[in-house]
Amino acid sequence: MICTTMFRTMFRLVARITMLSWVPLLTRLVALASSTGSHGCKCISTDDCWPDASAFAKLASEVSQPLVQPFPTASACYPVSDPSGNCTEVQTLWGDGNWRSNQAGSMQESNYETFTFDNGTISACYRDTALGVPCEQGSVPVIGVDARTLEDVQAGVKFARVHNLRLVVKNTGHDFLGRSAGRGSFVIWTHHMKNITVHDTFTPFGGRKNEKYSQAITLGAGVQWHEAYDAANGANRTLVGGLSAGGSVGAAGGWLLGGGHSALSPTYGLGVDNVLEISIVVASGEHIKANSHKNTDLFWALRGGGGGTYGIVTSVTYRTHPLQQVIAGFLTTSIKSSTPGTPPILVKLISEFFRMSPNLSDAGWGGYGLMAPSAPGESLAMQFVAIAPNSSWSAANDSFLPLIANVASLAANSSIDDGGLLNITFASTFPVESFHAWLTQFIDSGTAETGGNVMIGSRLLPKALLDVNSTRAAETWLGLPGITFHLVAGGAVSKTDPDATGLNPAWRKGVLHAAFGSGWPEGTSSADIEQIANGIKQNLTLIENLSPNAGAYLNEASLFETDFQQTFFGNHYHKLKAIKKRYDPTDLFIVPKGVGSEDWDEQLHCRRRK
Ligand SMILES: Cc1cc2nc3c(=O)[nH]c(=O)nc-3n(C[C@H](O)[C@H](O)[C@H](O)COP(=O)(O)OP(=O)(O)OC[C@H]3O[C@@H](n4cnc5c(N)ncnc54)[C@H](O)[C@@H]3O)c2cc1C
Ligand SMILES: *[C@@H]1O[C@H](CO)[C@@H](O)[C@H](O)[C@H]1NC(C)=O
Ligand SMILES: *[C@@H]1O[C@H](CO)[C@@H](O)[C@H](O)[C@H]1NC(C)=O
Ligand SMILES: *[C@@H]1O[C@H](CO)[C@@H](O)[C@H](O)[C@H]1NC(C)=O
Ligand SMILES: *[C@@H]1O[C@H](CO)[C@@H](O)[C@H](O)[C@H]1NC(C)=O
Ligand SMILES: *[C@@H]1O[C@H](CO)[C@@H](O)[C@H](O)[C@H]1NC(C)=O
Ligand SMILES: *[C@@H]1O[C@H](CO)[C@@H](O)[C@H](O)[C@H]1NC(C)=O
Ligand SMILES: *[C@@H]1O[C@H](CO)[C@@H](O)[C@H](O)[C@H]1NC(C)=O
Ligand SMILES: *[C@@H]1O[C@H](CO)[C@@H](O)[C@H](O)[C@H]1NC(C)=O
Ligand SMILES: *[C@@H]1O[C@H](CO)[C@@H](O)[C@H](O)[C@H]1NC(C)=O
Ligand SMILES: *[C@@H]1O[C@H](CO)[C@@H](O)[C@H](O)[C@H]1NC(C)=O
Ligand SMILES: *[C@@H]1O[C@H](CO)[C@@H](O)[C@H](O)[C@H]1NC(C)=O
Secondary structure (H helix, E strand, O other), rough: HHHHHHHHHHHHHHHHHOOOOOHHHHHHHHHHHHHHHOOOOOOOOOOOOOHHHHHHHHHHOOOOOOEOOOOHHHHHHHHOOOOOOOOHHHHHHHHHHHHHOOOOOOOOHHHOOOOOOOOOOEEEOOOHHHHHOOOOOOOOOOOEEEOHHHHHHHHHHHHHHHHHEEEEEEEOOOOOOOOOOOOOOOOEOOOOOOOOOEEEEEOOOOOOOOOOEEEEEEEEEEEEHHHHHHHHHHHOOOOOOOOOOOOEEOOOOOHHOOOOOOOHHHHHHHHHHHHHEEEEEEEOOOOOEEEOOOOOHHHHHHOOOOOOOOOOOOEEEOOEEEEOOOOEEEEEEEEEOOOOOHHHHHHHHHHHHHHHHHHHHHOOOEEEEEEEEEOOOOOEEEEEEEEEOOOOHHHHHHHHHHHHHHHHHHHOEEEOEEEEEEEEEEEEEEEEEOOOHHHHHOOOOOOOOOOOOOOEEEEEEEEEHHHHHHHHHHHHHHHOOEEEEEEEOOOHHHHOOOOOOOOHHHHOOOOEEEEEEEOOOOOOOOOHHHHHHHHHHHHHHHHHHHHOOOOOOOOOOOOOOOOOOHHHHHHHHHHHHHHHHHHOOOOOOOOOOOOOOHHHHOOEEEEOOO
């Protein structure tokens, strides 16, 4: 009896304890399930929810090409990873942007192929096999669709949505923030969507019959600048586009979606100012056209809201400009100095360049100020290469020769022992047949520009700063590593209504897009890379303090911005996010430091708890 009573009492006690402890636990488990389950996390290749072979086989049967299984760039040098690979080719073409873009798994900046675990171990596949590190997949997507048709893109989007996959859209892999990579992800690779059409006249979908643009050009998502330029030139037209060795940057992907700058921008505006229509597959799988008549909210957002965020662009139609003679301008210098550090004459030189930049871009000049020593052992000096695309030679001289004259007078007063000896090594202007001829002769050197491990940061330097504080700006920027000044704003860029597109309004106040960066050799430990990252964070503090809220170009910027929403999107952020919710309610398209990314963890794997 006593046993029965005791049993009953114990039973009640146990029941109560169980109730007490299990009810909240169950609630917590349910909560956990909903935050890490199908709605809270995306599936990556190491998760149980990753689709099985039969699901992938079914997808393969729905698309035009076999599924791709991307490998890191160097995998051919590791027979275990890629037995059929050609390591000689990897070693020879490592820095070639076009070769890299042809590899599904290759990123232009090698560090974005790597993944660092919490314990500091780096999963990577190094070119230098002598480091003795086995080749691993890192952040390279594991499988995906090699899209050639609209239906391929739609099948890929649907598959990623139905299986709740961490989806990556990759075009050329040039992204400086690693937005075209993702550990354990499923990739839709747009590189082979190479259609190009030149239209005698183009009327946007839904536009009035009399709204006609002559010689507009439609580019498939995978077209690269060298291909687009050749096509435009073949049609006797000029197209506003990016510049890089070999013209390997994508002409209808991330470049446009983030803004798209060009040496032609001070005359003709940015990429987003030249686009007439964008065709896109959105998260629902629907293929729609966005222009100034249809889906205007999406068209606004796509022009600056950043790549990989609203859907998969399948083609883009740009306006073109007349093919005409252009004026090239050069100002290259050398500096000799007897003291270490930044010679004061270099500060004066850059300050002068800053001060003159607003006038140059207002007159239509666009170009690049690069810092390099003119001979080994010499101090850094400036090499400025620019173009005035729609100007007579004499009008171009009116704005360019004052810069040369001012620098010449700085040079005349300089001395090696007193602040450094400045010399103009080449300064001139001259006509060139066309933009295409200019970039082929002077810019498109074809030299290796990619394949390193780099982190960069940037700011759009406003006219107000350059007018008033050019010396302070020069001092600050000359304290940073690896600087470049792109004269790609001002002029026509600043004459456009800042709210006409979703682009960061900071672009409309800026004149120079100034960037800096640091690199490191492969094999560097994660602790040492973190040191470099800490330096970059300090660098960012300095340039933010120099010109608070000046904003930055999201395509060439840092992952470490403390307020990326403000810095990359300014006061357009909330509207961009609202439009994203409309077209991508489940966050299928999320990229690092992109619109809506703050709701996800760093790996973009799971939603952050509110
Ligand atoms: C060597 C070099 C030179 C450069 N020169 C310039 C320059 O002159 N001017 C300039 O403005 N920028 C320049 N950039 C920066 C360039 O704009 C960015 O790297 C841009 O992200 C490249 O876009 P992509 O489509 O070629 O590359 P990717 O890395 O493949 O894609 C970049 C981003 O866009 C997304 N994306 C790509 N295609 C699509 C699509 N079809 N639909 C939806 N999302 C897509 C990706 O998901 C990713 O988030 C340069 C970069 C490098 C490395
Ligand atoms: C490997 O690549 C190199 C360099 O591109 C080339 O010369 C060689 O023919 C290739 N070898 C094979 C087996 O394809
Ligand atoms: C670090 O973590 C990764 C992933 O969990 C693991 O594979 C690796 O062995 C770990 N490295 C060390 C040194 O503990
Ligand atoms: C590319 O152009 C061809 C020929 O005009 C057309 O059949 C095809 O559908 C186009 N592809 C895409 C992806 O637009
Ligand atoms: C481009 O211009 C050249 C020279 O004027 C001319 O010969 C050629 O036919 C033109 N091409 C096109 C496609 O109009
Ligand atoms: C810019 O041009 C204007 C008008 O020609 C001129 O008054 C001004 O001095 C120029 N600015 C600089 C820094 O030379
Ligand atoms: C090009 O120059 C002509 C002549 O000066 C001018 O009328 C036209 O507006 C200019 N175009 C642009 C885009 O600046
Ligand atoms: C150069 O030196 C002369 C004489 O010292 C001075 O008058 C002139 O202002 C100086 N010029 C510059 C650009 O510093
Ligand atoms: C300045 O540069 C020119 C052109 O390269 C060169 O001929 C000249 O010797 C240089 N002068 C000095 C003082 O270095
Ligand atoms: C423009 O300036 C250059 C000097 O760089 C000069 O050689 C040329 O004659 C000038 N052209 C015109 C049309 O003024
Ligand atoms: C110029 O610098 C001073 C501090 O030296 C600062 O107070 C001022 O706001 C700056 N002006 C601009 C336009 O950057
Ligand atoms: C900028 O970053 C680099 C790279 O980490 C670092 O070495 C340097 O000290 C930093 N410079 C400043 C002025 O913060």
